[in-house]
Every structure is written in C-alpha cells, then in structure tokens.
Amino acid sequence: MSQHDVSKRKTLDSKIPEGALSEKWTQHKFNMKLVNPANKRKYKVIVVGTGLAGASASATLSELGYQVHTFCFHDTPRRAHSIAAQGGINAAKNYQNDGDSIYRLFYDTIKGGDFRAREANVHRLAEISVNIIDQCVAQGVPFAREYGGLLDNRSFGGAQVSRTFYAKGQTGQQLLLGAYSALMKQVNAGAVTMYTEHEMMDLVIIDGKARGIVTRNLKTGEIASHTADAVLLCTGGYGNVFYLSTNAMGSNVTAAWKAHKRGAYFANPCYTQIHPTCIPVHGDYQSKLTLMSESLRNDGRVWVPKKVGDDRHPSEIPDDERDYYLERKYPSFGNLVPRDLASRNAKYVCDEGRGVGPTKLAVYLDFRDSINRLGKDAIEARYGNLFDMYQSITDSNPYEEPMMIYPAVHYTMGGLWVDYNLMSNIEGLFVLGEANFSDHGANRLGASALMQGLADGYFVISYTLGNYLANVDLNSISLENESFLSAEKDVQERIERLLSIRGTKTVDEFHRELGLLMWDKCGMSRNEEGLKEAIRRIPEIRKSFWNDVMVTGSNNSFNQTLEKALRVADFLEFAETMCRDALERKESCGGHFREDSQTPEGEALRNDTEFTNVFAWEFKGIDNKPELHIEELEFENVQPSVRSYK
Amino acid sequence: MKKITVKLVVWRQNGPDEKGFFKTYFAENIDTDASFLEMLDVVNEGLVKNGSEPIAFAHDCREGICGTCGAVVNGEAHGPREKLTLCQLHMRSFSNGDTIVLEPFRARALPIVKDLVVDRSALDRIVQAGGYISVRTGSAPDANAIPVPKKDADQAFDAAQCIGCAACVAACPNASAMLMMSAKVSHLSSLPQGQPESKQRVLDMVSQMVKEGFGGCSNEYQCEVACPKGISVKYIAQLNRQYLLSAIKSE
Ligand SMILES: Cc1cc2nc3c(=O)[nH]c(=O)nc-3n(C[C@H](O)[C@H](O)[C@H](O)COP(=O)(O)OP(=O)(O)OC[C@H]3O[C@@H](n4cnc5c(N)ncnc54)[C@H](O)[C@@H]3O)c2cc1C
Ligand code: FES
Numbered sequence: 001m002s003q004h005d006v007s008k009r010k011t012l013d014s015k016i017p018e019g020a021l022s023e024k025w026t027q028h029k030f031n032m033k034l035v036n037p038a039n040k041r042k043y044k045v046i047v048v049g050t051g052l053a054g055a056s057a058s059a060t061l062s063e064l065g066y067q068v069h070t071f072c073f074h075d076t077p078r079r080a081h082s083i084a085a086q087g088g089i090n091a092a093k094n095y096q097n098d099g100d101s102i103y104r105l106f107y108d109t110i111k112g113g114d115f116r117a118r119e120a121n122v123h124r125l126a127e128i129s130v131n132i133i134d135q136c137v138a139q140g141v142p143f144a145r146e147y148g149g150l151l152d153n154r155s156f157g158g159a160q161v162s163r164t165f166y167a168k169g170q171t172g173q174q175l176l177l178g179a180y181s182a183l184m185k186q187v188n189a190g191a192v193t194m195y196t197e198h199e200m201m202d203l204v205i206i207d208g209k210a211r212g213i214v215t216r217n218l219k220t221g222e223i224a225s226h227t228a229d230a231v232l233l234c235t236g237g238y239g240n241v242f243y244l245s246t247n248a249m250g251s252n253v254t255a256a257w258k259a260h261k262r263g264a265y266f267a268n269p270c271y272t273q274i275h276p277t278c279i280p281v282h283g284d285y286q287s288k289l290t291l292m293s294e295s296l297r298n299d300g301r302v303w304v305p306k307k308v309g310d311d312r313h314p315s316e317i318p319d320d321e322r323d324y325y326l327e328r329k330y331p332s333f334g335n336l337v338p339r340d341l342a343s344r345n346a347k348y349v350c351d352e353g354r355g356v357g358p359t360k361l362a363v364y365l366d367f368r369d370s371i372n373r374l375g376k377d378a379i380e381a382r383y384g385n386l387f388d389m390y391q392s393i394t395d396s397n398p399y400e401e402p403m404m405i406y407p408a409v410h411y412t413m414g415g416l417w418v419d420y421n422l423m424s425n426i427e428g429l430f431v432l433g434e435a436n437f438s439d440h441g442a443n444r445l446g447a448s449a450l451m452q453g454l455a456d457g458y459f460v461i462s463y464t465l466g467n468y469l470a471n472v473d474l475n476s477i478s479l480e481n482e483s484f485l486s487a488e489k490d491v492q493e494r495i496e497r498l499l500s501i502r503g504t505k506t507v508d509e510f511h512r513e514l515g516l517l518m519w520d521k522c523g524m525s526r527n528e529e530g531l532k533e534a535i536r537r538i539p540e541i542r543k544s545f546w547n548d549v550m551v552t553g554s555n556n557s558f559n560q561t562l563e564k565a566l567r568v569a570d571f572l573e574f575a576e577t578m579c580r581d582a583l584e585r586k587e588s589c590g591g592h593f594r595e596d597s598q599t600p601e602g603e604a605l606r607n608d609t610e611f612t613n614v615f616a617w618e619f620k621g622i623d624n625k626p627e628l629h630i631e632e633l634e635f636e637n638v639q640p641s642v643r644s645y646k
Numbered sequence: 647m648k649k650i651t652v653k654l655v656v657w658r659q660n661g662p663d664e665k666g667f668f669k670t671y672f673a674e675n676i677d678t679d680a681s682f683l684e685m686l687d688v689v690n691e692g693l694v695k696n697g698s699e700p701i702a703f704a705h706d707c708r709e710g711i712c713g714t715c716g717a718v719v720n721g722e723a724h725g726p727r728e729k730l731t732l733c734q735l736h737m738r739s740f741s742n743g744d745t746i747v748l749e750p751f752r753a754r755a756l757p758i759v760k761d762l763v764v765d766r767s768a769l770d771r772i773v774q775a776g777g778y779i780s781v782r783t784g785s786a787p788d789a790n791a792i793p794v795p796k797k798d799a800d801q802a803f804d805a806a807q808c809i810g811c812a813a814c815v816a817a818c819p820n821a822s823a824m825l826m827m828s829a830k831v832s833h834l835s836s837l838p839q840g841q842p843e844s845k846q847r848v849l850d851m852v853s854q855m856v857k858e859g860f861g862g863c864s865n866e867y868q869c870e871v872a873c874p875k876g877i878s879v880k881y882i883a884q885l886n887r888q889y890l891l892s893a894i895k896s897e
Contacts, residue, residue, distance in 0.1 A: 060783040075704065076770050078810055079712045095790060131784070138786035140779045140834050142803035149793030167803055173711055174806060181778035188774040196767065219759060248706040283647075283677050285684050288708050389709065392727075392734050395679075458783045506694045508687070552699045557661055558760040560702055561694060 012265075012616055012631040015419040016120040021637050022102075025124040028420075029463050033470035040065030043469055046213055046228040048200045048255055050077030052172075052179055052450060053433025054234030056457030059182035062191035064462060069226060070183070070192055071215060073199040073250060073563075078180040081236055081248040082453065085172020086293035086386065088156060088164035089450040091129035096153050100161040102126045107638060108159050109448060112338055113413075113441020114590035114606065115640035116268075116614075118633060120420060121439050125448075128455040133165055135458055139178040143167050154295055154382075155336065156446040164447045169293050169386045175450055179457070199563065202487040203231065203259045203429065210429035211477055214487045216495075218563060221556040223491050225484040229474055230428045230465060233259060234457065237412040237434040239272065241571045241578065242523070243515020245409035246278060246291040252567040253574045256416050256435050260574075264424040265616035265629060267417035267437035269574070270582035273444055273591045274524050275410030276342035279393055280362040289408040290393060292365070293386055294446045297335045299370035299379060300403065302326050302342070304363050308353040314364055314402050325349055333645040340443045340591050340604075341645060343407035347524050348602070350406075357404045366402035407524060411449060413440045413591065414581070417616040417631075421464035422456060425616075427472065430465065432456035437614070442590025495555050498565050503548030507565045510545045514538070514568075514575055522579050527595040531583040535576060539623065542572040577617055577626055584628065587611045608640050648678040650742040654689065656701055657749045662757050662765075668747075671701075678738040682725065683708060683715065685737055701748075702761035710734045710874065713809030716816070717762045718749040723813035723872040731811065731874040751816035755823070755859040766812050768858040769826060775854035776847040777830040779839050792838050802836040805829045807875045817872035820861030825869040827851050828885035829877050835888065845892035852889055 017028040035043070043066050047058045050072040062068040074080060092105040105126040110117060133151070137143065143165050144152040153162040167174040186192040195215070201223070202214040210231040216223055238253035239245035260266045277292045303322045310317065325345055327334040335342075346363045349355065356362050371379050376399060380387070387398045394404070415437040422430045422438070433453040440448065521534035545568070553559040588597040588604035589611070597605045614631040651674045659666030671693075676685045683705050690700035706714040710731040717732055719725035725735045740746065748762060756764040794802075806829070814825035831848055834840030840847075863882055870879045 056783070063782050074706065075714070075766060076810065078770075079706055079714050081707070081712075083712045084707045084709060093789070131786075133789045134786040135781070135783060137789040137792075138779065138781040138839055140802070140806075140837050140839050142799055142806050142833065142837070144803075145794055145796045145799040147796050149795050149799075150790050167806075170711065170807065173809075174803070177806065181773065182781075182783070184770065184774045185778045185780055188776075196770075248712060249708060250706050282679050285677060285680050285688055287681075287684050287687055290709050389734070392710075392730060392736070393681075395736075395738060462783070502697065504695070506691050508691060550694055550697065552694055552697060558702060558763065561700060 012417065012425070012614070012629050013419065014118060014631055015421060016118065017420065021119060021123050024120050025127055032463055032467035035466045035470050037065055041067060043067065043229045044069065044227065045230050045232065045465065046071070046226060047232045047234060048213065049080065049234030049236060049433070049435070050074070050180070050183065051080035051082035051234060051236055051433060052176055052453030053435070053457045054080070054232070055176065055179035055183045056454050057232055057234060057432055057461050058192050059179065059186050060458050060462050061465065062186040068186070068192045069195065069228070071195045071198045071200060071213070073197060073218060075197055077183055077194065077196065078177060080176060081251050082176045082450070083173050084248060085175070085450055086169040086291065087295040088154060088166035088171045088447045089132070089175060090156070090163050090447040091133045091165060091451065092126055092163060093130055093133060095151060096162045098161045100163050104161065105129060105163065109439070109445055110441070110638050111643060112443055112445035114443050114643055115441065115608070115612065115635065115638070116589055116633065117439055117441030119635060119637055124460070125439050125452060125455050128459045129451050131459055132451060132454045136175060136178050139182060141167065141174050141178040143174070155298060156295060159445065166295070169295070169383060172450060175454065179454070200235070200255045201258065201491045203262045204483050204487050205262050205426060206477055206481060206483050207475065209427045209472070209474070212484060214484070214491055216491065219558050221554070221559065223488050225479050225488055227477055227479060229469060230430065232430045232432060232461065233416065233435050234432045235435045237415070238574065239409045239412050241514070241575050242409040242518050243511050244281065244286060244289050244519070246275060246289050249288060252570065254567050254570045257570045257574050259416060259424070259426070259429060261619050262426070263619070264426050264429060265417040265618055266414070266577060267614050267616045268414040268442070268581065269578040269617070270522065270585060270592055271413035271442050271590065272409060273339060273411040273413060274343040274407045276339055276346055276407050277365060277405045278408035278410070279390065280357060280359060280404055280406040290389065291408070291410060292390060292403065292405060294339065296365060296383060296386065297342070299382065300335065300365040300367050301369060302335050302363055302365055304349045304354040304356060314356070314366070323349070323354070330645045337645045338443060338445060340593070343524060344593060346407055362404040362406045364402035365405045367398060368402070371399065411444055413437065413442060413444055417614070421467065422460055423464065423468065428468065430461060432461060442592055494566070494569070495562065498549070498551045498562065498569070499555060501547065501549050501551065503550050505548050506550060507561060507568050510541060510549060511568045511571070514541055514572060517541070518575055518578070522582050525593045525595055526582050528583065531579050534579045535583065538572065538576045538579065545569065545572055573622055580626065581615055581617065584615060585611060612640065649675045650678060650737060650740060651675060652740055652743070653745045655745060655747045656761070658701070658761055659758050661760060666758070676737050678736070680737050681708070681733060682735040682737065683733050702763050704763045705733055708733045711809060713811040716751055716811045716813055718751060718816060720747050723751065723816040724874050728871070729874055729876045731809070751812050753815045753821035753860070755821065756812060756815060764812070766810070768860070769810055769812060769823065771858060772823060772827055772851055772854045773830065776843070776850035777834070779834060780843060794837060798836045802833050805833040805836065805877065805881055808877055809875060811874065813872040813874060814869035815860065817868040818861065819866055819868065820864060822863050822869070823855050823860040824863040824882050824885070825873060825877055825879065827855055828881035831885050831888065832881040844888065845895060848885065848888045848892045
C-alpha cells in the first residue's frame with residue numbers, strides 16, 4: 001500500500017478528548033453528560049458475555065440503576081473463559097517502591113504494544129489500574145499477601161518493575177469469581193436479568209442504532225429477540241480460529257462477526273498473540289493447548305542444546321553445551337522478554353533443528369537453578385498448581401526435569417473497532433474486553449488483559465454509556481419490528497440449512513483444516529505468498545463445509561454439534577478477513593511478523609511512515625473484499641522507537 | 647506412544663423428561679497420552695460420521711479450572727484419580743480392555759439435560775442468596791488499607807478455589823451441596839472484608855440450599871474425596887459452627 005492510497009481512504013474519528021494526556025480522562029468524565037438517577041431505570045441495556053468485562057459491566061451498570069439483561073452461552077456466568085487466566089493483573093500501585101508509576105505502566109504498555117495502540121486509551125487504562133485492585137480486594141478476592149499482611153507482587157514479561165498482583169496461578173479465576181459475585185448480588189436484587197445458555201446469533205440495528213439481539217436458547221433451541229437501548233458485546237477473543245489454542249473450547253467469534261456483518265468495523269484482526277510457554281502438541285487427536293503461565297519465566301530458564309540433533313537427556317547436557325538463547329540475545333531482559341520475541345525465538349531454534357522432545361517442536365524451561373537457589377518449597381509455593389497441571393498432562397515431573405514448552409495461539413489483540421468511549425462505529429453498540437481492539441496495539445503485555453477487561457467494565461463504560469444515552473433520541477421499538485423478524489428468520493434459515501446438508505465430514509474436520517492453514521500461513525510468521533494462498537483456500541474450505549458437513553440432531557433440543565457448526569461457519573468467513581488484514585499490513589509489528597519486513601539480524605522491522613495506524617475493515621458481502629478504513633495513530637508523548645530488549 | 651482399546655458403557659438420555667438407558671461403545675486405538683475427553687471426542691467423531699447423535703458431555707476450558715466438565719466414571723465423580731477434573735484425566739490411567747461405565751452426576755437438584763450433561767443452576771442460586779460481599783463499584787478503600795494476616799489470606803484462597811463443578815453433590819449419599827457452600831462461606835468469612843455480612847450470609851445460603859432440594863450433611867466425607875480441588879471438609883465444620891451462632895443470634 002502506498003502513501004497515496006492511504007490518503008484516499010476514509011479516516012476514522014477516535015473521539016479522543018482534548019487536553020494533556022494525564023488530564024484527558026478526568027476532563028472527559030467531567031464533560032460527559034449524566035443520566036438523571038430516576039431516568040436510568042427507564043433504559044434497558046443488553047450485556048453479552050459474563051467474563052471479566054461483561055460481569056463487571058453488568059454489576060456496575062445495574063448498581064447505577066439501569067435495567068440490565070445479561071447473556072452468556074455458558075451454563076453459569078462463572079465459567080467464562082476469563083476463569084482460566086493464570087499469571088496476574090497489572091496495576092501501577094508502586095507498593096514495591098521500585099519506581100513504578102502510572103506513566104511507567106502507560107509507557108511499558110505502549111512500547112509493549114509496539115506503538116500500535118492509542119496513547120489516550122492506554123493512559124486511561126494505567127490510571128484506572130489502581131482502582132481495580134482496590135475494588136477486587138473489597139470484594140474479597142484473595143490475592144497473594146506478604147507476611148506483614150500487605151499485598152504481594154511479582155514481575156511479568158516486558159516489565160522491569162514488580163507490579164503484577166496474583167492469586168497463585170489462578171488469578172483469572174479469583175478475579176472472575178469476584179466479578180461473578182458482584183453480578184450474583186445484582187441478580188438477587190432483581191437488578192440484572194440473567195440468561196445463561198443463550199447464544200447471541202445476531203445484532204439488530206434500527207434507524208442506524210444497535211437496538212437488540214437475537215438469541216438461541218441452547219437447551220431448547222428457541223430463537224428469540226430482545227430489545228435494548230444499548231448493546232454491550234463482551235464476548236472475548238477469537239483465537240480458536242486456529243483450532244488449537246489456549247482458549248476454552250467454546251470461545252468463538254460469532255457475536256463480533258455478526259455485528260461486523262451488520263456494519264461494525266473489525267480492527268486489526270491479524271494481530272494475534274502467540275504465547276511462548278504452552279505445553280507442546282502431542283497428537284492429532286489433540287483438542288486444545290494448555291498454557292503454562294508466563295510467570296514461570298521469572299524463575300525458569302529457557303534453553304535448547306547448542307548442537308543440532310543432541311538427543312541426550314537434558315540432565316546429561318552440561319551447561320556449556322546449552323544455549324540459553326534469550327539470555328544470550330537479550331541480556332537486559334533475558335527470559336522476561338515480551339511474548340512475541342520469546343515465541344519467535346523458540347520457532348527459530350526449532351527451525352534450526354535444535355528443538356527438543358519427540359516432535360522436536362519444543363524448548364526447555366528449566367527450574368534447576370532456581371530450585372537450587374531458593375529451595376523446592378519456595379518454587380512450589382509460587383507455581384505448585386502449574387507444576388501439578390504440567391505433570392498431569394505430560395506425566396513428567398518438572399521439579400526433576402525441565403518442562404518442555406512451545407508457543408501457541410493465546411490472545412487476539414484485534415477486535416471490533418471502538419472509539420475512546422468504547423463505542424463501535426454503530427451507535428449504541430459498545431464493545432468491551434478482549435472483543436474490542438483498543439488497548440494492546442500489536443502485542444499485549446502479560447497481565448494486562450485482566451486489567452483491561454475490568455477497567456472497561458467497572459470504570460469506563462459506566463461513564464461513557466451514560467453520556468451516550470443522555471445525548472441520544474431513541475424511538476420506542478417492539479419485537480414486531482421488521483428488523484427483528486427478518487434477523488430471526490435469517491438465523492432459522494442458517495440452522496435449517498446446516499441440519500439439512502448431512503454430508504460426510506464432521507465439523508471438527510473442517511475446523512482442523514482451517515486451523516492448520518491459519519497456523520501455517522497466518523501464524524507466527526507470515527509472507528505475501530502464503531497469505532494470498534490462504535485467501536484463495538479459505539473460500540474453498542467454506543464451500544466444502546456448506547456442501548459436505550454432517551450436523552446431526554435437530555434444532556429443538558440441546559445440540560452441541562449444531563452449536564459448534566454455527567461457530568465454525570463464522571470462523572470460516574472471518575478467517576479470510578484476518579488474512580487480508582495481514583496481507584495489507586506490509587510491516588512487522590508485535591505479534592504480526594512479516595518475513596519481507598525484517599532487519600538484517602532477523603528482528604521485526606516496523607514501518608512507521610506507512611503503518612502508524614489502525615486498519616478497520618467494513619463488511620461488503622461474504623465473497624467480496626472488505627473495505628479498509630484507517631485510523632491514524634498519533635504519538636504526542638512517546639516517540640515510537642525501535643523496541644529494544646537487549 | 648501406547649495405544650489402548652476400551653469398552654464404554656454410557657448413560658444416554660435424550661432430554662430431561664425422556665427415559666435413559668446404558669449403551670455400549672468401543673473406543674479403539676486410543677493414544678494413552680490423550681485426555682479422557684479427547685477419547686470421547688474420537689468416539690463422537692465416529693458416531694457423527696455414521697449420522698448418529700454424539701454423546702453429549704459438558705466441557706469448556708479442558709484444563710481443570712472452569713468447572714464445566716464432570717461425570718461419574720466407574721462409580722467415582724471425575725474418575726479414579728484424586729484431585730483431578732474429568733478433563734484432566736488421561737487415558738494412561740486405564741489399561742487395554744478396560745470397561746468404563748460413564749454416568750451423569752445424579753441428584754434431585756441437578757436435573758439431566760442430555761446424556762452426561764446436568765443442570766447446575768441451583769448452585770448459582772445458592773451464591774445469589776448471599777455468596778458475596780456487598781460492595782458497590784467505586785466505593786472501595788485503598789487495597790492495602792486493611793492488612794490481612796497471610797494465614798487468613800491463604801485460608802481464604804484455599805476455600806475460594808472451588809470450581810462449582812458439583813462433584814461433591816454427586817458423590818454425597820445425601821446429594822448435599824454443603825462442601826461447595828461451606829467453601830464460599832469460609833472464603834468470605836476468613837477475610838475482614840467479609841465480616842459485616844457473615845451471619846446473614848450463612849443463614850441465607852443454607853436456607854436456599856434446602857429450598858433447592860439438596861440434602862443435609864451426615865459426615866460421609868465422600869465430597870472431599872471427589873473434590874478435584876481438594877477442598878477440605880473442615881469448612882463444613884466451620885460452616886456448622888457459624889450457622890449455629892448466627893441462628894442463635896438472629897433469634
Ligand atoms: C489460558 C489463559 C491464561 C491467561 N492468563 C492471563 C493473565 O495471567 N493475565 C491477563 O491479564 N490475561 C490473561 N489471559 C487473557 C485474559 O484471560 C482474557 O483476555 C480475558 O479474560 C478476556 O475476558 P473477556 O471478559 O473479554 O472475555 P471472556 O472471559 O472470554 O468472556 C466471554 C463471555 O462471552 C460469552 N459469549 C461469547 N460469545 C457469545 C455469544 N455469541 N452469545 C452469548 N454469549 C457469548 C461467554 O459465554 C463468556 O461469558 C489469559 C488467557 C488464557 C487463554
Ligand atoms: S472443562 Fe473446565 S474444568 Fe474440565
């Protein structure tokens with residue numbers, strides 16, 4: 001893409017408030033209109049999702065007085081995928097007195113995101129981070145504490161201060177249970193109506209504004225519509241487009257993709273985070289990958305043998321024949337380099353033939369030295385549950401031999417485009433948490449997704465939603481509105497079509513085929529030729545799916561095969577847009593590594609003149625190329641520089 | 647890599663009001679490194695390819711934390727290994743030729759949805775009755791304003807690990823939800839933040855548990871054995887003490 005093309009494209013307004021960086025959010029909160037407390041209960045707000053973002057938003061908005069209707073596909077809100085987060089949550093509390101500050105958290109996050117995130121959003125996130133910890137502790141979240149009774153912190157990849165709050169390796173679980181308990185309190189108070197096992201199947205737009213959703217009841221198959229004055233999507237990430245990922249089996253792109261098909265722009269879909277420390281793939285029956293928290297890199301050292309084809313047991317390989325390649329290449333960050341670097345370097349050493357384990361697609365993460373230094377008990381106290389999990393999956397004891405790890409798809413920085421107020425380009429449609437694209441640029445630092453989900457849900461949306469509702473004129477609508485009826489009919493038809501194919505291949509076979517293609521062509525490293533091939537192949541797989549998939553059972557009962565088929569059908573459309581985005585972004589940045597854009601030493605080479613921007617795609621029909629819109633990113637406080645972790 | 651073949655005897659039930667029955671399947675040539683649920687995936691792929699309905703089973707994270715999975719395997723909730731969820735069980739725990747009987751978690755308060763899937767919404771309603779600290783967003787003091795002794799924080803964390811899977815209910819001869827409920831009560835009452843509501847919380851949660859049709863506790867300790875998170879029955883004793891004190895005081 002040349003400069004010339006860029007200037008022709010429509011640019012997007014991010015609605016970033018005026019003023020100095022550190023004053024923007026404070027000023028904006030003051031300038032926004034408020035909804036009179038007595039009027040709040042007249043507004044009905046739909047929240048889709050009960051992860052950190054959705055549960056916190058539902059609880060908070062209902063406390064303010066809005067009528068909140070909350071949906072999730074899980075059988076209880078507490079099972080949202082946030083539950084699986086292990087390592088921790090960042091906050092600029094500076095309880096350790098080690099030089100942390102709001103500005104430093106802002107700076108680290110901007111730099112970690114490879115200068116592809118909005119300064120104003122990230123600064124707001126850093127400001128709010130401190131309130132999140134307060135809120136969670138007050139809810140009873142049992143964070144790790146020191147002997148004096150105060151909160152403990154650990155350091156995490158990409159940071160030189162200890163600002164990560166944690167609850168053993170179950171931080172996401174404890175934070176989600178906190179948000180879930182707040183949600184349950186509001187359900188009990190009659191302030192939230194909870195719909196579990198309801199999957200959002202479409203977004204309904206009336207007079208240009210988001211006014212409701214269509215859902216499928218997963219237990220009965222019933223298709224129903226729900227009206228609203230605003231809709232919040234808090235539906236998580238789309239990493240499962242790769243089939244194998246660390247995401248839970250049910251995580252999907254459906255809600256975001258349906259909104260996209262109704263006009264919401266999809267931003268930076270190609271930005272995927274490949275997490276460096278996961279348990280390697282072991283067989284073709286494999287259904288998902290398991291993450292080993294990156295906090296392990298605090299005490300574990302990553303290495304491979306120096307020699308290609310060195311098959312000795314790791315304990316027989318002396319130190320001077322081991323290559324601690326992260327420590328060697330990045331002496332100041334060592335094993336704690338950001339995820340994209342750690343992942344890519346694991347791929348390089350394996351590509352060189354120095355990988356370990358039966359598949360040779362693994363590297364060691366070795367705790368020998370920390371156990372010698374700190375004792376087994378100290379390591380067990382820090383990582384006990386992770387070590388147990390590793391042993392139960394692999395049958396190998398990490399206290400005695402090094403873990404084997406390999407990168408896996410973990411998080412998606414891309415998502416629906418939102419402005420500073422978390423509103424998409426469709427009025428009244430807000431997007432929170434991993435489902436939006438807003439704060440992590442091209443690479444997310446560890447422990448910052450939990451922070452973002454809770455910032456969005458507890459502390460941002462409460463203001464910005466009010467401002468929207470206070471300024472908008474909404475007509476009264478009913479379920480008889482043509483837009484609801486036709487959306488319901490579309491859903492019905494799609495389901496009937498799937499059930500009537502009765503082909504020869506299972507949904508998983510198609511999903512696996514798509515996933516392998518995506519991992520190969522749009523995974524850790526990408527090139528123009530591969531992406532073009534993927535863009536050619538995906539429609540073929542999609543066509544074959546719609547001709548030859550076997551979906552058993554019926555629509556009017558609990559039918560897991562149908563649920564999966566509906567989700568995979570959406571992945572098969574979405575994947576193409578992801579590849580187009582990767583193709584168009586002819587630079588390497590963060591998790592997006594383009595082979596045609598690297599330095600002579602093989603490090604990622606950004607192109608700030610052409611690509612200091614956000615790509616936001618507009619849907620133009622399934623077999624048509626989406627239209628690209630651009631949001632220019634302006635760096636007024638931090639100068640984009642070459643990210644150096646050496 | 648080792649491969650085994652096992653015989654599965656599985657509870658099939660088409661819906662909440664339908665009659666259930668056992669049906670036999672063979673899981674052939676299963677890699678012992680595969681997880682139990684991956685073994686079921688393989689069986690289900692075969693069923694779907696033949697146009698038959700696959701065995702419905704609940705699952706999501708497949709790493710032991712979301713609490714979605716669970717079934718009774720040869721009479722034991724979550725299977726033969728201690729402190730593991732069904733999704734963390736691997737086929738290396740079985741031998742070639744084994745017969746594996748698979749049933750849903752059974753309890754009056756947990757109606758069957760389909761095959762091995764049960765409805766656990768009653769557990770949410772117990773939490774709704776009081777399993778929280780009533781703090782509004784934005785009203786919290788600084789997180790370090792109230793120090794919490796490490797011992798109390800650790801106990802709160804231990805109790806808070808419950809994943810809400812309902813194995814404790816399935817394992818209990820009385821189908822009681824006491825372990826799950828007591829873990830929540832102990833988690834909150836171990837912390838200073840949980841004190842103000844601690845008496846009412848116990849009364850409300852216990853009353854909801856009874857209303858949902860769960861049984862009482864008669865110290866069988868089967869729940870602790872079945873719990874994938876190793877939650878201790880000592881929390882039930884703590885709950886009983888708190889309940890008595892609260893009941894006396896509220897009169
Ligand atoms: C294994 C793992 C470990 C992680 N560890 C960390 C960590 O240590 N620190 C950190 O900061 N981040 C971590 N992350 C990332 C972080 O957990 C997630 O990004 C974050 O929790 C996402 O929260 P969310 O609220 O946006 O979405 P989710 O928690 O994914 O919730 C999505 C919700 O939407 C609902 N939903 C989705 N689609 C529909 C639909 N169509 N209809 C109805 N409901 C729908 C689901 O039911 C669910 O309730 C980790 C992620 C993984 C996978
Ligand atoms: S599937 Fe989440 S605990 Fe087993």
